[in-house]
Amino acid sequence: AQTVTQSQPEMSVQEAETVTLSCTYDTSESDYYLFWYKQPPSRQMILVIRQEAYKQQNATENRFSVNFQKAAKSFSLKISDSQLGDAAMYFCAYRSDFGNEKLTFGTGTRLTIIP
């Protein structure tokens, strides 16, 4: 079974600075998808960024980028120029490419932005 580990329960960063959230996962599969979701106080989970395992190039979405290290099974999220609206819980998630819809989530990292 796949597992996703987020070893940082809480992180904080100064506004306008850069922060990196860590995620590691365990799988025996070679094809899969990885996601970062954001959950602000409104509680709605919002997709931040997605990475296909077969792509070597790291995904980027505006200020958000990932460092995908397939051999190390690592998938970190970098937030550049942090803004107050980035404060939220961030969840890393894994999904197999073998037709299984089940998303396996990590336990989350609470990100605080310091003004």
Next chain:
Amino acid sequence: ETGVTQTPRHLVMGMTNKKSLKCEQHLGHNAMYWYKQSAKKPLELMFVYNFKEQTENNSVPSRFSPECPNSSHLFLHLHTLQPEDSALYLCASSQEYRQNNSPLHFGNGTRLTVT
């Protein structure tokens, strides 16, 4: 404005009560999901419906009973719950089931407290 609406936002119920959670999606999606989010635990997938048919039940106790009358509506009927069932219940939808280019769209959740 979220395309997935959940009601009620908060619910407190006794162990002998019967209540229902409602989810409605306005996105024209074909698949709908119930997730349970407990403190300090990863999100747990409970049920998946595709075109109104239940396709997954992840060993959820029978005191949780889902209903999907059409592709836009999903209910979770609750009866004889236990205090450990207290959690945030999240509904999600996606365009297609088992389609990895089809991201999940979440609602704001129902915060359930069982007394």
